[in-house]
Amino acid sequence: MRLRADVTIDAPPAVVWRFVADPRGQLRFWSGLTRYEPVGRRLTGVGARYRVLMRLGPVDVGSLIELVEWQAPYELAWTSVSGVDMRGRFRLRARDGDRRTHVELRLAYGIAGAGLTGWIAEHVAAGTVRGYLRRTLNELARQVEHEQARAEAAARRQRLRPRQVS
Amino acid sequence: MIGLLRQLPGTSRLDRPEPRPDLDERDPDFIRERLPGLWLLSSLYFRGDVRGLGNIPDHGQVLLVGNHSGGVATPDTVMLMAAFSSYFGVERPLLAVTRTAPLAWPPSGWLRRFGIVRPTPDAADLALRTGASVLVYPGGEREAHRPSWRRGVVDLGDDTAWVQHALRHRVPIVPVVAAGGQETALFLGRRRGMPVALTLPWGIGVGALAGTVPLPAKLTIEVLHPIDLVERYGEDPDPEAVRDDVAAEMQRTLTAMQRARRLPVVG
Numbered sequence: 001m002r003l004r005a006d007v008t009i010d011a012p013p014a015v016v017w018r019f020v021a022d023p024r025g026q027l028r029f030w031s032g033l034t035r036y037e038p039v040g041r042r043l044t045g046v047g048a049r050y051r052v053l054m055r056l057g058p059v060d061v062g063s064l065i066e067l068v069e070w071q072a073p074y075e076l077a078w079t080s081v082s083g084v085d086m087r088g089r090f091r092l093r094a095r096d097g098d099r100r101t102h103v104e105l106r107l108a109y110g111i112a113g114a115g116l117t118g119w120i121a122e123h124v125a126a127g128t129v130r131g132y133l134r135r136t137l138n139e140l141a142r143q144v145e146h147e148q149a150r151a152e153a154a155a156r157r158q159r160l161r162p163r164q165v166s
Numbered sequence: 167m168i169g170l171l172r173q174l175p176g177t178s179r180l181d182r183p184e185p186r187p188d189l190d191e192r193d194p195d196f197i198r199e200r201l202p203g204l205w206l207l208s209s210l211y212f213r214g215d216v217r218g219l220g221n222i223p224d225h226g227q228v229l230l231v232g233n234h235s236g237g238v239a240t241p242d243t244v245m246l247m248a249a250f251s252s253y254f255g256v257e258r259p260l261l262a263v264t265r266t267a268p269l270a271w272p273p274s275g276w277l278r279r280f281g282i283v284r285p286t287p288d289a290a291d292l293a294l295r296t297g298a299s300v301l302v303y304p305g306g307e308r309e310a311h312r313p314s315w316r317r318g319v320v321d322l323g324d325d326t327a328w329v330q331h332a333l334r335h336r337v338p339i340v341p342v343v344a345a346g347g348q349e350t351a352l353f354l355g356r357r358r359g360m361p362v363a364l365t366l367p368w369g370i371g372v373g374a375l376a377g378t379v380p381l382p383a384k385l386t387i388e389v390l391h392p393i394d395l396v397e398r399y400g401e402d403p404d405p406e407a408v409r410d411d412v413a414a415e416m417q418r419t420l421t422a423m424q425r426a427r428r429l430p431v432v433g
Binding site for chain 1: 199200205208212213214216219249252253254
């Protein structure tokens with residue numbers, strides 16, 4: 001099953017990237033995730049691994065994922081090493097010069113060899129997962145835009161501060 | 167006479183030793199491919215809710231100790247095992263020592279590949295030696311067939327072998343409490359030693375037929391915090407005191423879970 005959601009955020013790609021690439025901040029904006037923990041010493045970049053759990057119906061469904069693409073600030077992709085088969089990608093593209101960012105979140109999941117029950121389960125779970133993706137991007141946009149507004153206000157204050165006379 | 171019988175076709179099993187637990191039949195790929203079907207069954211048919219799997223340590227063995235329910239069908243066992251594999255991955259082995267009756271069914275090969283092993287007296291001990299986590303139901307057959315009106319009672323029985331296994335192998339005990347299994351049929355207790363239930367599709371089910379096709383009762387499973395026996399009770403604890411403590415803790419949880427249920431079957 002392949003699902004996607006997108007959103008346009010009022011902030012440059014570099015600012016959005018800081019959020020999507022920060023392993024410690026994932027649980028703050030991902031909806032449905034109950035765990036996102038680095039596994040091993042490598043925290044970021046290609047090869048970094050995380051243990052991820054998502055609440056689906058009666059259980060938390062888990063995977064060990066590994067980052068397979070890391071092109072700051074445009075592409076972040078991962079694939080599962082064990083657990084439920086999963087591939088995902090954050091795709092960031094600049095809009096309006098560099099003032100805004102179009103964010104696309106893609107997620108493909110399933111269990112190879114599960115046959116008809118696997119196909120049915122993927123479709124039954126799709127409603128929940130689609131809702132998770134939409135809420136994740138909405139929350140990401142809210143947090144990034146809040147951070148962007150805070151940073152711009154701080155910069156304005158800095159400019160307006162009276163110069164000290166020596 | 168036996169020697170003569172052994173020469174007849176089909177009688178070779180007479181000289182076979184006592185069957186061993188099926189410790190090497192668990193098949194991770196088989197489990198993985200069945201997880202979606204079990205997820206559908208748990209989600210849609212039993213409206214299941216498995217909570218607290220995060221209480222199980224991420225690494226190492228544990229001895230999961232559950233209250234048993236649901237008669238022969240024992241849906242809470244399969245749901246818990248599927249939830250464990252979904253949570254930790256099929257790479258982390260879990261073996262369940264369960265009662266004989268389900269393994270007498272035609273699909274018992276399916277159960278054995280799922281990690282359910284035959285309950286010989288030393289099955290749990292041998293299973294722990296393999297390095298797997300192990301799920302045991304000390305209440306066994308008696309608890310699984312207790313009358314439906316006693317669904318809110320934990321009955322782990324008198325046996326303390328499971329406490330001794332945990333001590334011998336130095337593994338923490340993780341209590342697991344399930345509610346709803348005793349509403350998958352109307353269990354009527356025992357008549358002349360045989361469990362009796364009003365059940366589908368038989369009407370009145372007796373013995374291994376008691377509770378064969380479970381009603382879609384809402385199943386809730388709560389995994390409690392692990393108990394390190396040496397840390398809590400010292401190097402040489404009294405197994406009976408440990409058993410009673412674990413049973414009391416499970417009873418408190420089950421009482422709270424039963425209180426949260428508004429209607430039988432509906433949950």
